[in-house]
Amino acid sequence: MNVLIVFAHNEPQSFNAAMKDLAVSELEAQGHRVQVSDLYAMRWNPVASAADFGSRKNPDYLVYALEQRHNYEAGTLAPDIAAEVEKVKWADFILFNFPIYWYGMPAIMKGWIDRVFISGLCYGGRRIYDRGGLAGKRAMLAFSLGGQEHMFGEGAIHGELDLLLRPIQRGMLAYVGLTVLPPFIAWHVPYVTDAARAALLADYRTRLRQLDTLAPLRFARMADFDDTLRPRAVAS
Amino acid sequence: MNVLIVFAHNEPQSFNAAMKDLAVSELEAQGHRVQVSDLYAMRWNPVASAADFGSRKNPDYLVYALEQRHNYEAGTLAPDIAAEVEKVKWADFILFNFPIYWYGMPAIMKGWIDRVFISGLCYGGRRIYDRGGLAGKRAMLAFSLGGQEHMFGEGAIHGELDLLLRPIQRGMLAYVGLTVLPPFIAWHVPYVTDAARAALLADYRTRLRQLDTLAPLRFARMADFDDTLRPRAVAS
Numbered sequence: 001m002n003v004l005i006v007f008a009h010n011e012p013q014s015f016n017a018a019m020k021d022l023a024v025s026e027l028e029a030q031g032h033r034v035q036v037s038d039l040y041a042m043r044w045n046p047v048a049s050a051a052d053f054g055s056r057k058n059p060d061y062l063v064y065a066l067e068q069r070h071n072y073e074a075g076t077l078a079p080d081i082a083a084e085v086e087k088v089k090w091a092d093f094i095l096f097n098f099p100i101y102w103y104g105m106p107a108i109m110k111g112w113i114d115r116v117f118i119s120g121l122c123y124g125g126r127r128i129y130d131r132g133g134l135a136g137k138r139a140m141l142a143f144s145l146g147g148q149e150h151m152f153g154e155g156a157i158h159g160e161l162d163l164l165l166r167p168i169q170r171g172m173l174a175y176v177g178l179t180v181l182p183p184f185i186a187w188h189v190p191y192v193t194d195a196a197r198a199a200l201l202a203d204y205r206t207r208l209r210q211l212d213t214l215a216p217l218r219f220a221r222m223a224d225f226d227d228t229l230r231p232r233a234v235a236s
Numbered sequence: 237m238n239v240l241i242v243f244a245h246n247e248p249q250s251f252n253a254a255m256k257d258l259a260v261s262e263l264e265a266q267g268h269r270v271q272v273s274d275l276y277a278m279r280w281n282p283v284a285s286a287a288d289f290g291s292r293k294n295p296d297y298l299v300y301a302l303e304q305r306h307n308y309e310a311g312t313l314a315p316d317i318a319a320e321v322e323k324v325k326w327a328d329f330i331l332f333n334f335p336i337y338w339y340g341m342p343a344i345m346k347g348w349i350d351r352v353f354i355s356g357l358c359y360g361g362r363r364i365y366d367r368g369g370l371a372g373k374r375a376m377l378a379f380s381l382g383g384q385e386h387m388f389g390e391g392a393i394h395g396e397l398d399l400l401l402r403p404i405q406r407g408m409l410a411y412v413g414l415t416v417l418p419p420f421i422a423w424h425v426p427y428v429t430d431a432a433r434a435a436l437l438a439d440y441r442t443r444l445r446q447l448d449t450l451a452p453l454r455f456a457r458m459a460d461f462d463d464t465l466r467p468r469a470v471a472s
Contacts (some may be wrong), residue, residue, distance in 0.1 A: 231393075
């Protein structure tokens with residue numbers, strides 16, 4: 001399959017960089033084709049603005065999603081966005097590799113979503129969730145965080161991790177139709193020994209060998225909602 | 237009180253810009269001092285990187301939070317960050333005004349959090365939640381979104397809005413000690429009539445007159461957790 005790794009870390013020697021290198025070698029060894037968007041190395045611009053558009057549907061008032069749709073159709077998206085959109089279209093599997101910052105992606109990666117998951121191609125109207133524009137492709141998060149496993153869960157200090165990830169896994173990935181595999185989580189990375197890091201990398205390699213057997217996460221299905229996106233009445 | 241409005245929108249004529257202007261005039265009319273960080277107008281850089289630090293605790297390996305702490309103490313944070321940190325210290329109330337992008341802040345604002353909510357001053361070790369570095373200050377989200385109210389809630393197409401906001405309200409704001417007021421939500425803004433927009437602005441003015449009477453949201457309290465951040469046993 002074609003794999004796109006979207007990678008963001010500001011330290012080239014970081015654990016996340018080791019995860020990225022491991023994923024490239026492991027997935028290529030499995031016979032897949034791999035492209036990496038190394039956002040820091042690319043000096044990726046995460047700011048969604050009027051400068052992203054070479055033409056305008058409405059030159060007097062910027063509605064970002066409307067201009068995404070118009071510029072994609074007109075072939076006038078900014079070249080940095082257009083190049084990433086082509087990678088997304090090429091990919092069968094998108095892997096997001098990053099350190100958790102404030103229970104989300106680093107801004108440089110959030111801005112990749114803001115600018116690359118364009119209206120029209122990726123979603124629009126009722127073309128969301130299992131009818132989203134990227135349906136048929138898969139995605140997975142692979143991240144490090146400072147916290148320890150006991151700090152997450154119902155009643156735990158930081159609450160349920162799956163709920164903290166919901167805006168990403170449901171609101172970004174599942175929303176555009178991607179089938180989302182369970183995340184790979186590297187706990188407590190800044191504080192653990194080199195041996196523990198090596199063990200985490202071995203776990204990551206194992207995970208990368210299971211991509212075809214893991215059960216995906218479940219999200220909304222459009223068949224369960226009516227034309228106003230209200231839940232359909234359940235037959236009694 | 238001193239109010240900092242952190243504002244992000246890429247269209248100067250937008251509804252969010254009207255909210256920002258209204259908040260400035262209303263809050264000044266109430267006798268408060270107001271500063272605005274207009275992130276697009278400032279061309280704010282949202283990318284957390286080594287360039288943020290004028291000195292280094294560890295020049296060979298970047299641990300961003302560690303260097304935030306070191307550079308704040310040494311007075312060597314990048315000038316754009318240092319200026320925002322001073323505004324945060326000055327503020328009694330921080331208002332975040334933005335359009336929801338992918339169930340979160342636009343990347344330009346997420347990067348304001350990544351770079352300005354610095355380790356050491358804002359949090360560290362057990363100085364989180366009600367013991368966070370910004371305890372005693374208050375904050376509120378004020379945002380527009382495309383969706384309608386019936387699309388959010390348990391069993392609704394997009395799920396519970398408070399859970400989609402959890403990484404921001406709990407993970408960013410409450411985490412550093414801010415007392416968080418309920419969000420002001422401008423529903424369905426891109427699709428409503430001018431009259432409906434005017435009504436939303438009137439609602440926002442009303443909300444801005446209620447800041448001292450609104451009950452804040454409730455989050456974790458450190459007294460309920462032990463030194464390892466596990467929940468304390470409840471006396472039976």
